[in-house]
Amino acid sequence: MSYALRARLFVGAVLVIAGTTLLAMTLGVIAVPADSWEAPLWIAALCGSAFVLGGGAIATASEAGEPVRPFLVRLAHHVSALAFIAVIGVVMAWVAFGPGPRVCAGAKLHHLSGVVLSSAGGVKIPRH
Numbered sequence: 849m850s851y852a853l854r855a856r857l858f859v860g861a862v863l864v865i866a867g868t869t870l871l872a873m874t875l876g877v878i879a880v881p882a883d884s885w886e887a888p889l890w891i892a893a894l895c896g897s898a899f900v901l902g903g904g905a906i907a908t909a910s911e912a913g914e915p916v917r918p919f920l921v922r923l924a925h926h927v928s929a930l931a932f933i934a935v936i937g938v939v940m941a942w943v944a945f946g947p948g949p950r951v952c953a954g955a956k957l958h959h960l961s962g963v964v965l966s967s968a969g970g971v972k973i974p975r976h
Contacts, residue, residue, distance in 0.1 A: 852911055860907025867899025891942055898935045904928035 872878045874893040885892060887916035910917050917925075 850914070853914075856909055857907050860903040860905075863899045863906065865903075867896045867901075867903060870896030870899065887942075894935050894939050898932055900902060900941065901928045901932040901935060905932055934959030 869878065871881045871893060874889045874896060905925055905928040908917070908921050910925075910927065911920075
């Protein structure tokens with residue numbers, strides 16, 4: 849087993865475990881106080897499924913020069929990658945068009961020519 853394949857399987861497994869944990873929290877398998885969610889549970893469930901789908905897409909990916917994977921592995925890769933894109937699109941649409949204010953919070957680390965970078969890695973461009 850090549851190093852690249854082991855790395856993909858490891859990263860994919862970590863993402864699947866993280867997503868499954870988030871899904872378990874949204875389904876009530878892992879107890880989380882209801883008032884601690886800042887988004888609807890269905891959005892949190894979609895985020896968890898995005899981690900699972902992304903992990904599956906990474907784990908089933910192949911590189912140039914590797915032997916051709918079986919048809920079902922390639923199909924699983926393409927289906928999980930497309931489903932990942934669809935799920936992320938739904939979450940982004942809810943963030944953009946969902947109810948409530950649009951507030952990005954984070955400590956300001958750097959200010960450069962009107963662009964404020966936050967500690968969360970987001971970029972906020974002020975309107976003039």
